[in-house]
Amino acid sequence: MNTEKRAKEIVRILKENYPSTCSLEAVRDYELLFATRLSAQCTDARVNLVTPVLFRKFPDLDSFAKADLTEIEDCIKPCGLFHTKAKDLKLCAIALLENFGGHVPGTMEELLTLPGIGRKTANLILGDIFHKPAIVVDTHCIRITNRLGICNTRDPYKVETELKQIIEPDEQSDFCHRLVHFGRDICKAKKPECFRCPLKEDCPSANAN
Numbered sequence: 001m002n003t004e005k006r007a008k009e010i011v012r013i014l015k016e017n018y019p020s021t022c023s024l025e026a027v028r029d030y031e032l033l034f035a036t037r038l039s040a041q042c043t044d045a046r047v048n049l050v051t052p053v054l055f056r057k058f059p060d061l062d063s064f065a066k067a068d069l070t071e072i073e074d075c076i077k078p079c080g081l082f083h084t085k086a087k088d089l090k091l092c093a094i095a096l097l098e099n100f101g102g103h104v105p106g107t108m109e110e111l112l113t114l115p116g117i118g119r120k121t122a123n124l125i126l127g128d129i130f131h132k133p134a135i136v137v138d139t140h141c142i143r144i145t146n147r148l149g150i151c152n153t154r155d156p157y158k159v160e161t162e163l164k165q166i167i168e169p170d171e172q173s174d175f176c177h178r179l180v181h182f183g184r185d186i187c188k189a190k191k192p193e194c195f196r197c198p199l200k201e202d203c204p205s206a207n208a209n
């Protein structure tokens with residue numbers, strides 16, 4: 001089977017077993033943007049504990065834009081890297097208000113102009129909010145697609161490019177969310193549980209880790 005056909009089969013099997021839901025909780029578009037920024041080097045579960053308090057204290061973009069950095073820092077400390085993240089949230093709020101009329105923009109080029117926003121976050125926004133084809137490359141995505149042999153690189157941009165060529169456009173965003181659920185459940189970083197994996201028949205790394 002060629003890589004494209006294998007990818008199609010992997011998409012089908014993951015679809016049968018895992019939901020396409022995003023693990024980050026957010027109501028408004030910019031909240032998802034901010035939650036994703038906070039999730040860098042932090043677990044989604046921890047971000048989900050912090051954001052309800054944060055979004056109550058700063059209920060709109062204006063309040064983020066006018067906030068003292070120390071106040072944002074105090075709220076987001078548990079997420080780590082809190083100096084940088086607090087600065088990014090404030091500057092991001094200012095940029096959204098000044099450059100995009102208070103709305104989250106819907107193109108990669110525009111999203112990448114926002115402070116602290118890289119391709120991973122931009123793709124998550126494009127997929128979840130704008131329902132555009134988007135490959136969200138995180139640690140689960142890199143690990144699992146390499147184990148499965150449908151990617152052969154750990155460089156996030158190359159993984160994104162390779163997967164874009166073999167995953168159907170309308171499946172891309174959901175596929176990446178499913179990889180996160182699958183990575184937490186079975187194909188874990190340490191000791192993947194290959195014995196109960198629905199992909200084991202076609203995985204070159206089965207029982208190798």
Ligand code: SF4
Binds near residue numbers: 204209
């Ligand atoms: S067989 Fe093992 S290594 Fe391969 S995808 Fe499943 S859990 Fe991961």
